[in-house]
Amino acid sequence: SPWRALLQRALDANAHLKHSTFFQLVSSHTISPVPLPLDTLTDGRSFQATVGAAGRPANRTVVFRGFQEQCDKIQINTDARSNKIGEIREWPLGEICWYFTDSWEQFRISGIIDVIDGSSLDPAKLQQREKAWFASSVKSRSQYLGQSPGVPVANDDHIKDVHIDPSAGPVDAYCLLTLDPEKVDYVNLKSNQRLMFTRTQEGDEFNDWMAEKVSP
Amino acid sequence: SPWRALLQRALDANAHLKHSTFFQLVSSHTISPVPLPLDTLTDGRSFQATVGAAGRPANRTVVFRGFQEQCDKIQINTDARSNKIGEIREWPLGEICWYFTDSWEQFRISGIIDVIDGSSLDPAKLQQREKAWFASSVKSRSQYLGQSPGVPVANDDHIKDVHIDPSAGPVDAYCLLTLDPEKVDYVNLKSNQRLMFTRTQEGDEFNDWMAEKVSP
Numbered sequence: 001s002p003w004r005a006l007l008q009r010a011l012d013a014n015a016h017l018k019h020s021t022f023f024q025l026v027s028s029h030t031i032s033p034v035p036l037p038l039d040t041l042t043d044g045r046s047f048q049a050t051v052g053a054a055g056r057p058a059n060r061t062v063v064f065r066g067f068q069e070q071c072d073k074i075q076i077n078t079d080a081r082s083n084k085i086g087e088i089r090e091w092p093l094g095e096i097c098w099y100f101t102d103s104w105e106q107f108r109i110s111g112i113i114d115v116i117d118g119s120s121l122d123p124a125k126l127q128q129r130e131k132a133w134f135a136s137s138v139k140s141r142s143q144y145l146g147q148s149p150g151v152p153v154a155n156d157d158h159i160k161d162v163h164i165d166p167s168a169g170p171v172d173a174y175c176l177l178t179l180d181p182e183k184v185d186y187v188n189l190k191s192n193q194r195l196m197f198t199r200t201q202e203g204d205e206f207n208d209w210m211a212e213k214v215s216p
Numbered sequence: 217s218p219w220r221a222l223l224q225r226a227l228d229a230n231a232h233l234k235h236s237t238f239f240q241l242v243s244s245h246t247i248s249p250v251p252l253p254l255d256t257l258t259d260g261r262s263f264q265a266t267v268g269a270a271g272r273p274a275n276r277t278v279v280f281r282g283f284q285e286q287c288d289k290i291q292i293n294t295d296a297r298s299n300k301i302g303e304i305r306e307w308p309l310g311e312i313c314w315y316f317t318d319s320w321e322q323f324r325i326s327g328i329i330d331v332i333d334g335s336s337l338d339p340a341k342l343q344q345r346e347k348a349w350f351a352s353s354v355k356s357r358s359q360y361l362g363q364s365p366g367v368p369v370a371n372d373d374h375i376k377d378v379h380i381d382p383s384a385g386p387v388d389a390y391c392l393l394t395l396d397p398e399k400v401d402y403v404n405l406k407s408n409q410r411l412m413f414t415r416t417q418e419g420d421e422f423n424d425w426m427a428e429k430v431s432p
Contacts, residue, residue: 019317024240026275026311059242059275059313061322095242097275101235101317106277147431150412154429196366213370215363 001072001209003107003184003197013103021064023098025076025179027087027113058084064098065132073178074109075132077140080117080175081148088113094179104189111182117175128178133170144173192216217288217425219323219400219413229319237280239314241292241395243304243329274300280314281348289394290325291348293356296333296391297364304329310395320405325397332392344394349386360389408432 014020065075074096078084088094095110116125133141145162147153164171184197194216200208230236281291290312294300304310311326332341349357361378363369380387400413410432416424 017317019315022315022317024242024275024313024315026240026242026313059240059311059324061313061315095275097240097277099235099238099240099277101233101238108274108276149431150410151431152428153431194366212368215365215367215369 001181001197002211003181003186003195003209004067004072006105006186006195007107010100010103010105010107014100017102020100020102022061023064023096024059025062025084025094025096026059027084027091027094058087060084065135068128068178071180073114073180076177076179077132077136078175078177079144079149080173083150085115085117085175088115088177096179106185106187106189108185109179109181109183111180114178114180115175116178118170118172129174129176130169132176133174138164138166141171141174144171148173187216189216217397217413218427219397219402219411219425220283220288222321222402222411223323226316226319226321226323230316233318236316236318238277239280239312240275241278241300241310241312242275243300243307243310274303276300281351284344284394287396289330289396292393292395293348293352294391294393295360295365296389299366301331301333301391304331304393312395322403322405324401325395326399327395327397330394330396332394333390334386334388345390345392346385348392349390354380354382357387357390360387364389403432405432 403410
């Protein structure tokens with residue numbers, strides 16, 4: 001894909017910064033249908049329509065875990081117990097905003113997110129999840145044995161040290177997300193150039209990428 | 217507000233980094249009601265219900281332009297011709313994700329966004345907009361005289377130099393956004409501590425902030 005070369009160049013140019021692999025992931029907020037007031041028809045029957053009510057958008061910093069092999073899917077590790085999992089399952093469109101602080105480049109990458117936890121029925125996906133689990137450090141794996149994220153803790157609670165067997169496979173709380181890019185909006189704030197990459201669809205097949213220069 | 221002290225400390229600790237005032241703003245995507253298939257009732261009348269269809273979430277890097285005086289509203293400059301304006305008008309909930317790369321602190325600030333362009337009927341808001349306009353550099357003001365963002369440009373187009381009268385007031389394309397925080401989710405990745413601040417509402421008045429320590 002044409003944007004992968006730009007992204008690789010940005011990763012290389014910013015590799016000396018620990019935070020260069022951090023980006024912001026926004027998932028679509030929950031769409032919960034809200035019933036409209038009960039309406040009565042002239043024939044005495046009543047019906048209830050619903051409108052889509054939008055919740056709140058959610059935005060959080062996550063870490064780039066590389067591309068999936070042989071494709072452009074971006075991998076992210078996450079805790080299956082966090083709020084975003086439910087949100088993403090309901091509405092799987094997401095957008096990454098990745099700003100490279102040294103080279104002044106921004107990539108906005110939008111696409112479909114796939115949630116791969118231990119309940120997946122696809123052996124290939126379970127294998128990807130296992131691979132991504134072993135690719136992360138033992139320290140980061142041990143986070144998934146801690147308390148659920150966002151649960152109130154008492155002030156005198158100590159974070160317990162948890163030990164994890166380095167050879168043990170993924171725990172239940174470990175979830176792999178993959179984002180399959182459909183559109184990449186690239187802007188370079190030094191050269192003041194912006195490129196828009198769009199994946200073109202033909203029938204059931206996504207094939208090529210189209211690039212267009214747009215005003216910044 | 218209790219979280220303001222934490223944010224000020226983070227701003228001070230990261231002040232040597234040009235990008236410390238950059239954060240990611242996500243606006244809710246467009247909610248466009250989609251008509252359901254026409255339904256016919258037993259009395260022969262037809263009705264059409266709609267469901268909410270969600271578009272795509274949008275996430276972009278913007279610059280912190282300070283707090284509005286005497287309150288906690290966060291100011292952001294934007295181009296009235298960009299897509300986000302329409303999105304925000306339709307659904308004004310937004311979330312900021314602000315990661316401080318040196319101190320490893322993340323603030324997720326969610327709240328209501330107000331769009332203040334030249335068409336505002338509120339003299340106080342127009343005054344805020346003018347003030348924010350003059351507070352930004354002449355160079356950044358001149359951006360609003362350029363081409364609309366995201367419009368295709370030919371490869372041989374040269375970016376024209378635009379000159380702006382430093383004493384001239386805000387141009388049409390200049391828009392001030394303010395985000396009024398309702399919830400602040402703070403996490404410090406060095407100390408592994410997380411605090412959740414929530415504004416409490418009593419009747420029509422928002423008054424106090426509640427802080428709770430939660431698991432990271």
